[in-house]
Amino acid sequence: MALLRPFARTRRRGADGDRVWTWLMLPGTVWMTGFLIASLVLVAVLAVGTTDDLGNPRFGFDLSGVRALADPAYTEVLARSLGYAVLTCAVCLLIAYPVAYTIALYGGRYKHGLIAAIVVPFFANYLVRMYGWSVVLSDDGPVLRALRAVGLADGRTKILNTGVGVVAGLVYGFVVFMIIPLYAALERLDVSLIEAGRDLYGGPVRTFFFVTLPATRQGAAAGLVLVFLPAMGDFVSAQLMGGPDQIMIGNLIQDKFFQGQNWPLGSALTMLLMLVLLIGMFGYLRRTRKDEAEARR
Amino acid sequence: MDATPAVRLDGVSKQFADSYAVHRLDLDIESGHFYSLLGPSGCGKTTTLRMIGGFSDPTDGSVLLAGADVTALPPNRRNVNTVFQSYALFDHLDIAGNVAFGLRRKGVAKAEIRRRVGDMLELVQLGGLADRRPGTLSGGQRQRVALARALVNRPAVLLLDEPLAALDLKLRRQMQVELKQIQREVGITFVFVTHDQDEALTMSDRIAVMNDGRIEQSGTPEDVYEHPASRFVASFMGTSNLMTGTYRDGEVALDSGPALPVGARPGISDGTSVSVSVRPEKVWLSDFEPGMSVLSGVIRETVYSGPTTTYLIEVAPGVTLSVLEQNTARARMEDRWSGGETVEFGWRPEHCLVLV
Amino acid sequence: MTLLRLPSATAPSRPAARTRTRRGRTERRPRVLVAVTALFFALLYLPIAVVTLFSFNSKKSLTVFGGFSLRWYRAFVHDDVLVSSLGASLRISLVAMSGSVVLGAALALGLVRCRTRLGSLAGLIMLVPLITPEIVTGVASMLLFKGVGVDLSTGTVMLAEITFSISYVTVILRSRIAALNPEVEEAAMDLGATRWQAVRLVTLPALLPAVLASAVLIFALVFDDFVLAYFTTGVDPQPLSVRIYSAIRFGVQPTINAVGTLMLAGSIALIALALFIPRLFGRRGGLDILSGE
Numbered sequence: 001m002a003l004l005r006p007f008a009r010t011r012r013r014g015a016d017g018d019r020v021w022t023w024l025m026l027p028g029t030v031w032m033t034g035f036l037i038a039s040l041v042l043v044a045v046l047a048v049g050t051t052d053d054l055g056n057p058r059f060g061f062d063l064s065g066v067r068a069l070a071d072p073a074y075t076e077v078l079a080r081s082l083g084y085a086v087l088t089c090a091v092c093l094l095i096a097y098p099v100a101y102t103i104a105l106y107g108g109r110y111k112h113g114l115i116a117a118i119v120v121p122f123f124a125n126y127l128v129r130m131y132g133w134s135v136v137l138s139d140d141g142p143v144l145r146a147l148r149a150v151g152l153a154d155g156r157t158k159i160l161n162t163g164v165g166v167v168a169g170l171v172y173g174f175v176v177f178m179i180i181p182l183y184a185a186l187e188r189l190d191v192s193l194i195e196a197g198r199d200l201y202g203g204p205v206r207t208f209f210f211v212t213l214p215a216t217r218q219g220a221a222a223g224l225v226l227v228f229l230p231a232m233g234d235f236v237s238a239q240l241m242g243g244p245d246q247i248m249i250g251n252l253i254q255d256k257f258f259q260g261q262n263w264p265l266g267s268a269l270t271m272l273l274m275l276v277l278l279i280g281m282f283g284y285l286r287r288t289r290k291d292e293a294e295a296r297r
Numbered sequence: 298m299d300a301t302p303a304v305r306l307d308g309v310s311k312q313f314a315d316s317y318a319v320h321r322l323d324l325d326i327e328s329g330h331f332y333s334l335l336g337p338s339g340c341g342k343t344t345t346l347r348m349i350g351g352f353s354d355p356t357d358g359s360v361l362l363a364g365a366d367v368t369a370l371p372p373n374r375r376n377v378n379t380v381f382q383s384y385a386l387f388d389h390l391d392i393a394g395n396v397a398f399g400l401r402r403k404g405v406a407k408a409e410i411r412r413r414v415g416d417m418l419e420l421v422q423l424g425g426l427a428d429r430r431p432g433t434l435s436g437g438q439r440q441r442v443a444l445a446r447a448l449v450n451r452p453a454v455l456l457l458d459e460p461l462a463a464l465d466l467k468l469r470r471q472m473q474v475e476l477k478q479i480q481r482e483v484g485i486t487f488v489f490v491t492h493d494q495d496e497a498l499t500m501s502d503r504i505a506v507m508n509d510g511r512i513e514q515s516g517t518p519e520d521v522y523e524h525p526a527s528r529f530v531a532s533f534m535g536t537s538n539l540m541t542g543t544y545r546d547g548e549v550a551l552d553s554g555p556a557l558p559v560g561a562r563p564g565i566s567d568g569t570s571v572s573v574s575v576r577p578e579k580v581w582l583s584d585f586e587p588g589m590s591v592l593s594g595v596i597r598e599t600v601y602s603g604p605t606t607t608y609l610i611e612v613a614p615g616v617t618l619s620v621l622e623q624n625t626a627r628a629r630m631e632d633r634w635s636g637g638e639t640v641e642f643g644w645r646p647e648h649c650l651v652l653v
Numbered sequence: 654m655t656l657l658r659l660p661s662a663t664a665p666s667r668p669a670a671r672t673r674t675r676r677g678r679t680e681r682r683p684r685v686l687v688a689v690t691a692l693f694f695a696l697l698y699l700p701i702a703v704v705t706l707f708s709f710n711s712k713k714s715l716t717v718f719g720g721f722s723l724r725w726y727r728a729f730v731h732d733d734v735l736v737s738s739l740g741a742s743l744r745i746s747l748v749a750m751s752g753s754v755v756l757g758a759a760l761a762l763g764l765v766r767c768r769t770r771l772g773s774l775a776g777l778i779m780l781v782p783l784i785t786p787e788i789v790t791g792v793a794s795m796l797l798f799k800g801v802g803v804d805l806s807t808g809t810v811m812l813a814e815i816t817f818s819i820s821y822v823t824v825i826l827r828s829r830i831a832a833l834n835p836e837v838e839e840a841a842m843d844l845g846a847t848r849w850q851a852v853r854l855v856t857l858p859a860l861l862p863a864v865l866a867s868a869v870l871i872f873a874l875v876f877d878d879f880v881l882a883y884f885t886t887g888v889d890p891q892p893l894s895v896r897i898y899s900a901i902r903f904g905v906q907p908t909i910n911a912v913g914t915l916m917l918a919g920s921i922a923l924i925a926l927a928l929f930i931p932r933l934f935g936r937r938g939g940l941d942i943l944s945g946e
Binding site for chain 1 (some may be wrong): 683685686687694695696697698699700701702703704715716724728746756757759760762764766767769771772774775778779781782784785786787788789790792793794795796797798809813815819820823848849852859870872873874877879884894897898901902905909912913914916917921924925928941
């Protein structure tokens with residue numbers, strides 16, 4: 001009998017790891033793999049593909065698309081996209097920090113309402129918001145009119161069709177992704193920590209730099225990634241707020257697929273974009289892992 | 298009594314990674330008994346219960362309910378029900394809905410469900426709360442709902458996983474009595490997991506003391522308390538004066554010096570290192586009888602706690618015994634010993650246990 | 654000195670402007686912070702206000718308000734192309750919502766309970782759309798459809814949106830499922846339910862508020878989504894977002910203001926509803942539904 005036991009065990013149903021869960025997981029995972037993973041692989045494959053005489057994509061192994069990325073016309077766009085995205089991150093941080101700080105520490109019982117008031121419109125239609133923003137920033141929109149009234153701008157000052165306009169658009173589009181993690185970090189922050197900081201360091205400014213900022217660094221890091229990802233891939237802001245001189249990599253991709261009909265090049269550009277973002281993600285993950293390791297010590 | 302045990306575990310083991318939560322457990326639970334699995338946290342008592350209930354697969358061995366091997370059956374096909382530690386009530390159903398859940402699964406007729414649910418709610422004294430939601434009940438009431446929900450199915454065995462742990466002391470005492478009454482009334486076998494030895498002693502017909510995935514000792518409460526079979530049981534069940542030493546010729550030479558006469562122990566060979574255990578309440582401080590072991594020591598501490606007084610007596614440097622005296626009607630305050638006094642104390646040889 | 658400090662630990666909602674430092678001087682910083690925050694809110698709502706205001710403009714101008722009128726709303730209702738786009742968007746949102754909620758809820762349940770290697774792989778795959786910019790997802794989906802020879806249409810938008818939304822549903826529900834007491838499901842099985850019945854009769858009812866909230870949220874997100882729809886839609890009818898995009902790019906007509914206002918109002922109402930749903934069930938509602946925490 002005892003000899004038969006190992007075999008008997010294989011018939012058991014496995015209460016601890018029931019197969020039901022695997023079956024539940026399967027449809028979604030198969031769907032995602034079939035659509036998403038397969039399609040991303042397709043992009044990678046097409047990046048080294050070719051086009052026939054009619055411009056239709058053909059599979060093959062041809063590095064002309066990849067090689068074209070080295071063209072200064074494209075590297076300039078990539079550099080500009082990076083610059084805009086980084087600038088957007090910085091501006092978002094500068095705006096989001098005081099806003100999140102104010103709401104988290106001084107919001108009182110209106111806290112949740114205020115955060116909801118920020119989050120809700122951000123989940124509303126992106127295009128309509130961007131369109132409204134472009135009207136607000138237009139030459140006779142309220143912002144420039146106000147700036148002219150206080151003498152900070154003259155008749156020639158423009159926001160639309162400049163790099164400032166594009167970054168303003170990106171900031172308006174994605175600043176919420178910075179506010180939420182920062183707010184969460186500041187909410188978790190113990191107020192008595194700030195009090196203790198006041199006692200130790202004296203001034204509020206020193207307290208901020210020595211206590212508050214380090215305590216919310218992880219929230220800020222998460223926010224930077226969450227803003228960088230969509231900002232880097234955006235093409236709407238550059239189109240609505242900028243002009244031909246402000247195009248970003250997203251516009252190039254869009255162009256290669258819709259106007260230029262150079263799909264291999266478009267795919268190569270898409271892969272390049274993914275690569276930049278993956279590097280960013282990797283840096284973030286390494287950073288947080290290091291932070292966690294330090295926190296454990 | 299029915300010869301077939303209600304629950305039988307036959308060489309049951311549960312292995313997690315490379316450690317055993319339960320190791321080769323053999324266990325028989327007689328039908329109609331209130332059976333407690335008692336032990337410190339992590340001793341494997343809950344795992345054992347979960348294996349009886351079917352929530353956890355033994356890695357080895359078999360589980361038998363009323364003689365039938367149910368090792369491969371899922372919980373829903375075992376004639377046992379469980380009262381979970383968290384109660385695990387269904388928040389989206391009212392109390393009646395919770396209690397009726399099992400009967401509905403079995404396809405019992407509507408009218409009968411209503412009748413049985415009503416009766417069961419009466420039994421656990423929740424008659425008026427049938428249409429309340431679990432979220433609106435107190436801890437004690439939730440506990441009763443969990444009990445009713447399980448009992449209404451008339452299982453052969455009811456499993457209870459520390460059901461009283463979340464209640465405050467007073468409520469717990471009350472529920473202990475009530476639970477025992479309900480068990481007697483319905484006559485169902487209860488398997489009760491607890492880490493509280495008082496609880497186990499007051500409620501159980503049989504107790505199995507578990508440690509480190511094994512059963513150290515099982516028996517009646519009296520048995521387990523009066524005759525602990527191991528050092529672990531002696532120290533886990535109540536307070537024990539445990540002293541280590543070496544057995545030789547009817548005496549145990551304590552590591553710290555003095556020798557205690559313990560009487561001849563035929564099972565123990567000379568030179569074996571042993572533990573000597575004496576319960577504090579088995580120590581006499583006066584009126585010694587012939588044949589008792591009598592020692593002397595110095596009172597170091599007197600702890601008065603209402604019905605009893607505990608003396609800490611130093612026998613030798615580093616060896617302190619605790620002695621419990623009842624403050625009965627005949628005992629008077631002036632009779633109590635005070636610190637610094639040298640006293641004689643002793644016990645009957647049969648109250649001195651020698652544990653190998 | 655310390656006497657001058659307000660007992661802030663016991664009163665966390667102190668009035669901003671009156672907070673004092675230990676030096677007893679009224680602190681300037683909160684006032685600056687409050688001003689910055691106020692400015693932020695103003696700029697946040699200004700574009701929305703502008704769009705809404707000019708949707709009621711009686712003139713064609715986008716800068717001068719000529720008086721209240723519903724002229725552009727009437728124009729929208731009589732614009733067959735826009736109305737058919739609205740219909741397409743509603744259909745897409747409805748299908749994507751149903752599909753992704755079913756697939757995502759099942760996936761979330763499996764991910765939480767299944768601790769096999771397949772489970773962790775599925776967890777990784779699930780995360781891909783969240784760290785991929787939409788333009789990449791859009792390009793990839795389009796290539797996939799073209800690659801297998803499927804003509805782009807409303808149907809392809811639906812498929813792409815489902816793919817993208819599954820992750821959202823999964824992230825939202827996963828934390829909710831992890832917070833459930835696993836003993837409740839065991840209790841159901843203990844009382845005679847099979848594993849499936851336990852999930853259906855106990856787990857799903859417990860998750861109902863979160864499932865409904867995520868469904869509403871997905872509906873709004875898909876309805877508003879532009880990038881993915883842009884890459885995967887056919888010619889006719891195009892989703893409303895794509896229509897709006899073309900309209901904005903190639904000369905704005907005030908009708909777009911009316912459509913935009915309706916869309917903003919619709920999605921704000923839906924998001925607010927998603928936040929509010931858990932409260933209808935007597936649970937703590939809140940923003941965590943948006944972040945999945």
